[in-house]
């Protein structure tokens with residue numbers, strides 16, 4: 001999955017410090033990132049970009065490190081520079097190396113958060129960065145804002161040797177997926193699993209087992225993957241607003257998608273490859 005970057009280590013302790021010449025700069029414009037023109041992901045360094053903006057240091061916010069390499073967000077830096085190009089953040093799904101793809105999309109989530117919390121939502125004054133934790137605060141009214149992370153579930157609904165697979169309605173993603181949805185306020189994550197399965201396909205589930213989680217910065221989400229057994233009737237009642245189709249697949253008939261960065265795909269492969277039915 002995209003966050004599995006071993007032997008590299010992602011360090012997100014918030015310890016702001018001044019950038020060094022070799023620090024990587026993450027520069028975004030909307031959902032585009034500035035990269036060196038190259039087949040692989042290559043971020044500009046502070047030393048390279050300093051030449052184009054003498055006030056660059058003040059525009060930089062420390063984000064995180066991977067191993068000993070520090071990453072900074074450079075805000076309001078929109079120049080077109082020879083040898084660099086703007087690329088849509090979706091490319092972090094496929095370009096290598098993976099530890100830089102993970103850093104790039106994680107930085108993009110933080111960029112969107114900083115951009116959309118410049119002013120206090122309560123009193124409208126300017127927010128300032130806290131120096132002890134990754135938090136924005138309003139010095140006038142005391143409002144505090146933390147990075148936006150929305151919990152969501154992915155559910156592999158199983159019935160013995162069968163797995164329920166679905167396709168989204170009205171989305172570009174055309175491959176088979178599993179039932180998924182965001183947690184609502186006031187419910188446990190297990191209740192989210194039951195509600196989403198009922199809403200999307202009209203089925204009851206039991207024996208809900210946690211599988212793995214995944215930070216999914218493309219949509220500011222923390223994905224929580226579960227398997228759950230069908231409880232009772234297997235007749236699907238489709239929510240056509242959400243899904244184009246949903247159907248049961250015998251384990252051996254499950255369509256294969258290449259291994260990729262998503263938890264959904266890992267869960268589908270895990271079920272298909274598992275000889276033991278009782279996962």
Ligand SMILES: [Zn+2]
Nearest residue numbers: 120123138141
């Ligand atoms: Zn305020």
